[in-house]
Amino acid sequence: MSAVIRGLGTAVPDRVVTNAELAATLDTTDEWVRTRTGIAERRIAEVGTATADLAVEAGAEALKAAGEQADAVVIATSTPDRSLPGVGPEVAARLGLGTVNAFDVNAACTGFVYGLAVAAGLIAGDIADRVLLVGAETMSRITDFSDRSTAVLFGDGAGAVLLSRGAEGDQGAVGPFDLGSDGDASDLLCVPAGGSRRPADPDAIAARDTFLQMDGREVYRQAVRRMVASSQKVLDRAGLTVADVDRLVGHQANARILDAVADRLGVAPERRFVNVARYGNTSAASIPLALADADLEPGEQVLLTAFGAGMTWGSTVVRWPSLPPG
Amino acid sequence: MNPIYEKVKGVLVDKFGVEESEVTPEASFEDLDLDSLDLVEFALAAEEELGVRISDEEAEQLETLSDTVKLLEEKGASA
Numbered sequence A: 001m002s003a004v005i006r007g008l009g010t011a012v013p014d015r016v017v018t019n020a021e022l023a024a025t026l027d028t029t030d031e032w033v034r035t036r037t038g039i040a041e042r043r044i045a046e047v048g049t050a051t052a053d054l055a056v057e058a059g060a061e062a063l064k065a066a067g068e069q070a071d072a073v074v075i076a077t078s079t080p081d082r083s084l085p086g087v088g089p090e091v092a093a094r095l096g097l098g099t100v101n102a103f104d105v106n107a108a109c110t111g112f113v114y115g116l117a118v119a120a121g122l123i124a125g126d127i128a129d130r131v132l133l134v135g136a137e138t139m140s141r142i143t144d145f146s147d148r149s150t151a152v153l154f155g156d157g158a159g160a161v162l163l164s165r166g167a168e169g170d171q172g173a174v175g176p177f178d179l180g181s182d183g184d185a186s187d188l189l190c191v192p193a194g195g196s197r198r199p200a201d202p203d204a205i206a207a208r209d210t211f212l213q214m215d216g217r218e219v220y221r222q223a224v225r226r227m228v229a230s231s232q233k234v235l236d237r238a239g240l241t242v243a244d245v246d247r248l249v250g251h252q253a254n255a256r257i258l259d260a261v262a263d264r265l266g267v268a269p270e271r272r273f274v275n276v277a278r279y280g281n282t283s284a285a286s287i288p289l290a291l292a293d294a295d296l297e298p299g300e301q302v303l304l305t306a307f308g309a310g311m312t313w314g315s316t317v318v319r320w321p322s323l324p325p326g
Numbered sequence B: 001m002n003p004i005y006e007k008v009k010g011v012l013v014d015k016f017g018v019e020e021s022e023v024t025p026e027a028s029f030e031d032l033d034l035d036s037l038d039l040v041e042f043a044l045a046a047e048e049e050l051g052v053r054i055s056d057e058e059a060e061q062l063e064t065l066s067d068t069v070k071l072l073e074e075k076g077a078s079a
Helices: A019-023 A030-037 A051-066 A088-094 A108-124 A183-188 A202-206 A216-238 A255-265 A283-293 B003-016 B036-050 B056-061 B065-074
Strands: A002-011 A016-018 A041-043 A072-076 A101-105 A130-138 A156-166 A174-181 A247-250 A301-308 A312-319
Touching (some): A002 A108, A002 A174, A041 A156, A051 A072, A051 A088, A051 A130, A072 A088, A072 A108, A088 A101, A108 A130, A108 A156, A108 A174, A108 A301, A108 A312, A130 A283, A216 A301, A216 A312, A216 B056, A247 A255, A247 A283, A255 B036, A283 A301, B003 B036, B003 B065
Parallel strands (some): A072 A101, A247 A301
Antiparallel strands (some): A130 A156, A174 A312
16 A cells, blocks of 8 residues: 555646846845756745645645545745634635545755655545645745845745556556764754744844854754755665666755755766745755656656755655646 | 875865866965855855864864865874
8 A cells, every 4th residue: 555646736826926036135146056066946935825825726636636635734945924723724625625634744945845744644544545744934034135145045935746546567666765864963944933932023033043053064964964865765675776767856945956966866867856945945846846847757766855944855666657737 | 196185086076176277275265256055055065074173163264175184184084
């Protein structure tokens, strides 16, 4: 028994923000951003558009593609519409799914891989038959657009998959998994205020501590190390080698991180998929947005790997299914 | 030639595509067209290849390759 991907959907805001637009108010250049990150542009949601709005659009497309309804909704996000409640119930209701089991998973940029594991668990445990998993983020809402080291990195978007029960070895079957975390390094990438440790009081707001802060160099280093080790572990568990991997679809944070990971794993350049140029880092939405863009062929062995705040990391493999268009 | 220097040179040529002829003890990372992220990756490669950890603060202070070799030696790197 295995959880199998039956449909895929995506949603991104219409508004495209180029590096040049950000460079107009920041001490940076298009060339600097491209060479350091591979990012050319990102999508930013209009004021009033929230994570649930993007999640509903992507989720509806995935349900339509699968031609099925869901009896559970899992939203991978670290930018919910409100700090309470999670967006899962609202997304389920707006999709017409009624009173189904619905909740959020917060594993930051690793959220989609964690979410796949949670969805597989719901199905394996007979708690749900068809799970809609949506990675949805409005990272722009926690991005400090006056901080040149982070302002250029993030974007908004959502990507969804519908999973249901199938046989191990079926095309679209997800797993095995490797998931991990290192909470000793949680300060390296965080929003310092606005949670229970430190409320969003006037001092915190003035210090811009309600925005995401990152020690970019250390995160870079750990991201490479963790994604390589996690990918190797999951391939091992699956009884596969790097030679079996047709496509590596990593979390899209930085093209140079993805290359450093792929180089160490020994994945040839033509087998790496990178679309960070179009969307920047959309956190939990990046992997499904990449899967939708990658022109994957049915039967291709795809390795997914991600790393993010927490710190968290995770990897899984999926033999790509033949999916109807959304 | 110093074995640590040879190892550093090997990493720069193999992993960063630097021309062998450009690598000299006096060369800086900037001379070799390596940016701040390359320096982070270099520190990672040094850790993998030589078993010593260069912190971000230390990496920022490095000017020339001979500085780099000296730091690696002080940290007990063995080629």
